[in-house]
Amino acid sequence: MSRPRSAGVRPPTLQTLPEAIVRNTAIAGARTRSRIMAVVKADGYGHGAITVARAAIAAGARWLGTTDIAEASRLRAGGLTAPILTWLNPSGVDAESAAAGRIDVAVGSVDELHALIGQTSPTPVRIHVHVDTGMAREGCPEHEWDALFAGAQQGERQGKVRVVGLMGHLPSADHADPEANAPAVSRTHQARRAAQAAGLDVPLAHLAATSGTLTDPATHFGMVRFGAGLVGIDPSGTTELHGASRLTAPVVHCAAVAAGTPVGYDGAYVTDAPTHLCVLPVGYADGIPREISADAAVEIHGRRRRVVGRVSMDQTVVDTGADAVPLGTIATVFGPSDGATPTIHDWARWAGTIPHAIVTGIGPRVKRTFA
Ligand SMILES: *Cc1c(COP(=O)(O)O)cnc(C)c1O
Numbered sequence: 001m002s003r004p005r006s007a008g009v010r011p012p013t014l015q016t017l018p019e020a021i022v023r024n025t026a027i028a029g030a031r032t033r034s035r036i037m038a039v040v041k042a043d044g045y046g047h048g049a050i051t052v053a054r055a056a057i058a059a060g061a062r063w064l065g066t067t068d069i070a071e072a073s074r075l076r077a078g079g080l081t082a083p084i085l086t087w088l089n090p091s092g093v094d095a096e097s098a099a100a101g102r103i104d105v106a107v108g109s110v111d112e113l114h115a116l117i118g119q120t121s122p123t124p125v126r127i128h129v130h131v132d133t134g135m136a137r138e139g140c141p142e143h144e145w146d147a148l149f150a151g152a153q154q155g156e157r158q159g160k161v162r163v164v165g166l167m168g169h170l171p172s173a174d175h176a177d178p179e180a181n182a183p184a185v186s187r188t189h190q191a192r193r194a195a196q197a198a199g200l201d202v203p204l205a206h207l208a209a210t211s212g213t214l215t216d217p218a219t220h221f222g223m224v225r226f227g228a229g230l231v232g233i234d235p236s237g238t239t240e241l242h243g244a245s246r247l248t249a250p251v252v253h254c255a256a257v258a259a260g261t262p263v264g265y266d267g268a269y270v271t272d273a274p275t276h277l278c279v280l281p282v283g284y285a286d287g288i289p290r291e292i293s294a295d296a297a298v299e300i301h302g303r304r305r306r307v308v309g310r311v312s313m314d315q316t317v318v319d320t321g322a323d324a325v326p327l328g329t330i331a332t333v334f335g336p337s338d339g340a341t342p343t344i345h346d347w348a349r350w351a352g353t354i355p356h357a358i359v360t361g362i363g364p365r366v367k368r369t370f371a
Contacts, residue, residue, distance in 0.1 A: 009328045012249040012282045013367045016047045018055035020242035020336060021230050025059035027241060028213050028229055034220040036213075037063035037085065037206070039227030041071060046359040047231050047245055050078035051370045056230055057082055065225050069093060072103040085128060087167070088138060095119035095160075099126075106130040106167055108139045113151045117160045124162040127152065129200075131191040133168030133184035133207065145191060149198035156200070165204040165223075166192055176215035176236040185218050211236040232336070233344070233355045243336035243343055245359060247366070251300070251329045253279035254320070263317055264309025271308075276320045278305075280331055283314040287361035288333070289351035296350040299332040299341045300325060334358070 028036055038061040044052030053064050053075055064084040066072045072084040086098075087106035092115055098105050099121045107113050108130035116125055129152055132139035140148050155161040168188045172180040188207050195202045205221040210229035212219035215236050228235060232243040254276055261271045271277075280298070284290040290311045297304040298318055308319045318331065335341040344355040351358070 009250045009252065010248070010330060011367050012247070012280075012286060012365070013369055014046075014362050015246045015248070015369045015371065016044075016051050017242075017244050017246065017336065018051055018370065020232060020244035021047075021052055021055035022059040023242045024230050024232060024244065025056045025061055025226070027239065028210075028224065028226045029060050031214055032217065032220045032224050034206075035063060035204075035223040036061040037065045037223055037225045038230055039065040039209070039225050040075070040230075041065070041067040041227065042360050043071075045227065045231045045233075045356060046362050048368060048370055049075060050080070052230055052244075053078075053080050053082075056226075061226070063223060065227070069098060069101070069103055069105075073097070073101055076101050076103070083126075085165070085167075087128075087130065093125070095121040095125050099123045102126070104128055104164060106138075107148070107152070107161075108132075110140075110144060110147050110151055113148060113155065113161075117151070117155045117158065119160075121160070124156070124159055126164045127161045128165035128167045128204075128206075129163060129191075129195060129202070130167045131187070133187045133191075134171040135169055137169070139167075139169065142187075142191075145194050146198065149195045149200055152195075153199045163195075163200050163202060165206060166195055166202045167205070168207045170207060170209060170212050170219060172211075174211060174235040176211065176238050178216045178218060181212060181216050181219050188221065210234060214239045228356060231359060233359075235354075243334075245344075246335035247282075247333040247362065248330050248335075249280040249282045249298075249316075249333060251278045251318075251325050251327055251331060252281050254325045254327065256324065262309075264312065266310065269309040271319070276322070276324050277308070278318045278320050278325050278329075278331075280316045280318060280333075281314060282333070282366065283312045283316055285313045286363040286366050287358070288316050289347065289353065289358070289361075291352065292347075292350045293352075296347070297342055299335075299339075300329060302340055304340045304342070305331075 038056030
């Protein structure tokens with residue numbers, strides 16, 4: 001499929017707004033006395049991990065968190081020196097590179113612990129024992145705690161590992177509900193006592209993600225792991241955070257059409273009056289959701305304009321009514337909340353998904369800028 005584009009037209013662009021990340025980090029800081037870990041997995045929720053990490057650290061975050069060691073290594077290569085924790089390394093952990101990169105590893109089972117201890121590494125690997133606090137996902141189930149803690153203690157004596165933290169995860173991360181968090185909170189206390197009884201000195205316990213950070217101080221322990229909130233997403237829906245990205249695309253085609261014109265594949269939409277149709281060179285391959293409600297819209301010249309017809313792989317059609325829009329006019333697909341501009345929360349509603357899926361879904365063809 002061709003993507004018509006005139007010379008000089010600005011390409012589809014996802015702009016990250018570090019100032020919003022700074023402000024969101026400050027909001028977290030005002031809600032907790034604990035340290036803040038900036039979680040920047042999935043390339044900083046699609047916003048650029050290094051940019052998000054730098055902004056969060058500048059605003060007071062002391063730790064970084066990623067899913068795996070590869071993501072953590074990219075942060076180190078980008079010059080970030082803060083402690084980094086990784087909590088899911090499906091193909092195992094290379095102890096030497098973890099130790100060399102000062103990349104901490106969450107260990108959620110005796111098997112994972114043995115896999116680490118069985119390797120040689122010039123310095124001990126820093127680990128966080130990861131206990132199941134009610135997710136039955138990753139994290140050590142309670143009946144294995146004693147074996148895990150005893151094994152970790154032995155690994156410390158052998159100089160293979162150093163236990164620097166104890167981690168859990170809140171099962172009800174998506175809403176504000178201290179009562180629902182209470183069992184996980186008491187499990188975390190319980191696990192810490194059991195670790196101490198096994199002879200471990202656990203300096204840092206951590207449990208909360210964004211929702212717990214914003215709504216429930218009992219979950220904060222020594223550190224909170226704040227990810228979605230950095231980029232303006234509050235799963236608890238209690239706090240006004242700042243959108244940290246803007247997706248724009250140029251109008252590359254605009255035509256006047258008659259009433260009764262079918263638009264896009266299968267003519268799923270037919271114009272009911274004479275109107276103008278504009279084409280944006282972004283489609284579902286670029287992360288524009290294909291399944292969307294009739295309300296889905298973009299902003300052009302300060303007005304919301306509805307998306308009409310099926311979103312194609314590379315193109316999206318917008319109805320601009322009586323207005324012929326000059327080619328190269330920039331449409332804002334989403335951006336920080338401001339007048340007519342749709343937000344990632346609007347798109348999540350239109351697509352029946354969560355804003356996380358909108359921001360992490362933007363495809364590689366879309367140009368990235370950071371300012
Ligand atoms: C993603 C993740 C977080 C951050 O969650 P948010 O709700 O995005 O803040 C924290 N901890 C773990 C283990 C995670 O996987």
